[in-house]
Amino acid sequence: GMGALMGSKNLKAIAASGKQRIPIADHDAYAKLRSRINRELRSDLMSQGLRDFGTGSGSDVFDYFGVMPKRYFRAGTLAGVETISGPTMAETILAGVSACHGCVIACGRKVKLEDGEERKGPEYESIVGFGPNLGITDLAAITRLAELCDRYGMDTISVSNTLGLAMALVEDGVLDGDDWRALDLHWGDAQAVEKLIHSLAHGQGLGAWLEHGARALAEKAGAPETAVEVKGLELAYHDPRGSAGMALVYATSPRGACHNQGPYYLVELGQTREEVGVGLSDRRGGPEIAANVARQQDWVSLLNNLVMCIFANVPAEDIQKLVNSATGFDYTLEALIEVGERSWHLKRLINGKLGAVPGEDSYPAPLTRPLEDGGAAGFVPPFEEMLEAYYHVRGWEARSGMPTGDTLRRLGLQSEGRNP
Numbered sequence: 001g002m003g004a005l006m007g008s009k010n011l012k013a014i015a016a017s018g019k020q021r022i023p024i025a026d027h028d029a030y031a032k033l034r035s036r037i038n039r040e041l042r043s044d045l046m047s048q049g050l051r052d053f054g055t056g057s058g059s060d061v062f063d064y065f066g067v068m069p070k071r072y073f074r075a076g077t078l079a080g081v082e083t084i085s086g087p088t089m090a091e092t093i094l095a096g097v098s099a100c101h102g103c104v105i106a107c108g109r110k111v112k113l114e115d116g117e118e119r120k121g122p123e124y125e126s127i128v129g130f131g132p133n134l135g136i137t138d139l140a141a142i143t144r145l146a147e148l149c150d151r152y153g154m155d156t157i158s159v160s161n162t163l164g165l166a167m168a169l170v171e172d173g174v175l176d177g178d179d180w181r182a183l184d185l186h187w188g189d190a191q192a193v194e195k196l197i198h199s200l201a202h203g204q205g206l207g208a209w210l211e212h213g214a215r216a217l218a219e220k221a222g223a224p225e226t227a228v229e230v231k232g233l234e235l236a237y238h239d240p241r242g243s244a245g246m247a248l249v250y251a252t253s254p255r256g257a258c259h260n261q262g263p264y265y266l267v268e269l270g271q272t273r274e275e276v277g278v279g280l281s282d283r284r285g286g287p288e289i290a291a292n293v294a295r296q297q298d299w300v301s302l303l304n305n306l307v308m309c310i311f312a313n314v315p316a317e318d319i320q321k322l323v324n325s326a327t328g329f330d331y332t333l334e335a336l337i338e339v340g341e342r343s344w345h346l347k348r349l350i351n352g353k354l355g356a357v358p359g360e361d362s363y364p365a366p367l368t369r370p371l372e373d374g375g376a377a378g379f380v381p382p383f384e385e386m387l388e389a390y391y392h393v394r395g396w397e398a399r400s401g402m403p404t405g406d407t408l409r410r411l412g413l414q415s416e417g418r419n420p
């Protein structure tokens, strides 16, 4: 993704600024809408939970339903897991909140550890990645490990997944060279994890095993079936065995196992969007949920195009009014969702032109084994049937996974669909 591209160019950030005002078609209407929506958003229940407890507010629920992975997706339960939750953080190390520019929710965390220095606190993915995923239940240690990745400019999901796989391979006796034995890597060992993050960042010592991510580590170790990834991107911490729809989200996301292309676990836990046709579905569902997953992807794709945070619980009708007052266009809700659908297909077409091949919409092999305990015990989503149903719903060819001519015509993408 973008991180790999920027890393290859030694680029850490892009900053832009300007003095011109952004033209708004109906400034008064937009300003009134914005202030009402922000007022309502501030008092929305989900916003309050995010402000009080951060994205870690969901950790207890995700644990209960088996959505939160432990020990690199191998365990269904972990002793002490409640000590890493958002509410626990609020009661212990939380020192304040932070927000992206202009956001009234403020899900960001500021924490203070034993040195008294205020620092960024971890969000859900980093908490789980450096916490239960590695068998660690110490919030201070998790904070420091996530902070270390931030300072190196490394993604916490990819790094913690890769380290989780390393721990699993040591446990299995696959990584058993002298250097691995000397480290004595084991679940819950935050000190060894810290050493490995430094090695990984510099590509030195054991870092040479880790620096290219989980897929490369598994291949190098001679155990390619052990990496939990899709299209080379490590999974976010929402296990499809606890949230079946995530199997399709990860498989069909344009850049691999990304949760931000469709946070379907929220739908399965009750956050539906009936007004745009995203209804409740069984978290242990099968092919019958494919249409609902596709619909949520289209909706979230629209939000991503609008640069709207997925945590902002703004009614669809208000988003429609915001867009129309800002642009002067007259979008219906359905036309807006079609913008999301079209961009989803555009990314598919771009991937096809860049060499995506059939079979890359996949389900990680380690997750074909059911967990023995916890909220996801005994369930594995019927992935092949789900993917077949999804291609059918999307109007994609079963063999190539690319949009059919009819689908491209319906979306007005015939010229984009032509081969160069």
Ligand code: SF4
Pocket: 050, 098, 099, 100, 103, 104, 105, 106, 107, 108, 309, 310, 311, 312
């Ligand atoms: S924009 Fe989203 S991620 Fe940023 S502070 Fe607000 S709720 Fe959190």
